[in-house]
Amino acid sequence: xxxxxxxxxxxxxxxxxxxxxxxxxxxxxxxxxxxxxxxxxxxxxxxxxxxxxxxxxxxxxxxxxxxxxxxxxxxxxxxxxxxxxxxxxxxxx
Amino acid sequence: xxxxxxxxxxxxxxxxxxxxxxxxxxxxxxxxxxxxxxxxxxxxxxxxxxxxxxxxxxxxxxxxxxxxxxxxxxxxxxxxxxxxxxxxxxxxxxxxxxxxxxxxxxxxxxxxxxxxxxxxxxxxxxxxxxxxxxxxxxxxxxxxxxxxxxxxxxxxxxxxxxxxx
Numbered sequence: 001x002x003x004x005x006x007x008x009x010x011x012x013x014x015x016x017x018x019x020x021x022x023x024x025x026x027x028x029x030x031x032x033x034x035x036x037x038x039x040x041x042x043x044x045x046x047x048x049x050x051x052x053x054x055x056x057x058x059x060x061x062x063x064x065x066x067x068x069x070x071x072x073x074x075x076x077x078x079x080x081x082x083x084x085x086x087x088x089x090x091x092x093x
Numbered sequence: 094x095x096x097x098x099x100x101x102x103x104x105x106x107x108x109x110x111x112x113x114x115x116x117x118x119x120x121x122x123x124x125x126x127x128x129x130x131x132x133x134x135x136x137x138x139x140x141x142x143x144x145x146x147x148x149x150x151x152x153x154x155x156x157x158x159x160x161x162x163x164x165x166x167x168x169x170x171x172x173x174x175x176x177x178x179x180x181x182x183x184x185x186x187x188x189x190x191x192x193x194x195x196x197x198x199x200x201x202x203x204x205x206x207x208x209x210x211x212x213x214x215x216x217x218x219x220x221x222x223x224x225x226x227x228x229x230x231x232x233x234x235x236x237x238x239x240x241x242x243x244x245x246x247x248x249x250x251x252x253x254x255x256x257x258x
Contacts, residue, residue: 001197001198001203003164003165003166003198003199008164028163031163031164032161032162032163033163072236073217073225073238074225074226074227074236074237074238075227075236077203077215077217077225077226077227077236078227078228078229078234078235078236081213081215081227081228081229082229082234085210085211085213085229
């Protein structure tokens, strides 16, 4: 779900699995001081097919925001569900 | 000896939501509430609700401060938390308790139900007496907002029954 119209993501295309988890540890776990349980991968094309957009927002490196969410929260929820269904979940070992 | 059986089409065992003014109404209300409380003391009905309320309270405590997510999230509002408690207590049976309780960065609380990979329903409570909902039921998608008053809105219950049937 977006916060203030944006959903924070990292662009992971072309980088290794180890590097992806490292991003999670470095930029997500450290800021929340909570354990990392998993991640959801989704292609930018799926996001754009759903009428949203992805724009780079660095720093940190490879950070981006999903934007273009509708104002209506119920519609946002429906779109977020659609993305969740199409995303691939990876559990942290 | 008794066996717990899942209730899939209960009419519900909730507190009195109607309003009355006579002494007879008060007497009947007290009797009915005693029955409800006795049901909630049972292992089958009471324990799952108690556990769900405990989980809800834990989420509330964890997310009651600014920036709980590291991305400048607003704290979960007391209004959202108590609305979720109220909804839990109004649900007709433990079968309808949500699978997930999720804090939202705008201070709301999200409750989610799943049935398989393509059937899911979620609501968002913000403490403003409204329920924002969305769901995917196979090829069908729904979303909307309904008033949350003295009982679980009909549309929400219908969707939950549809999902869980």
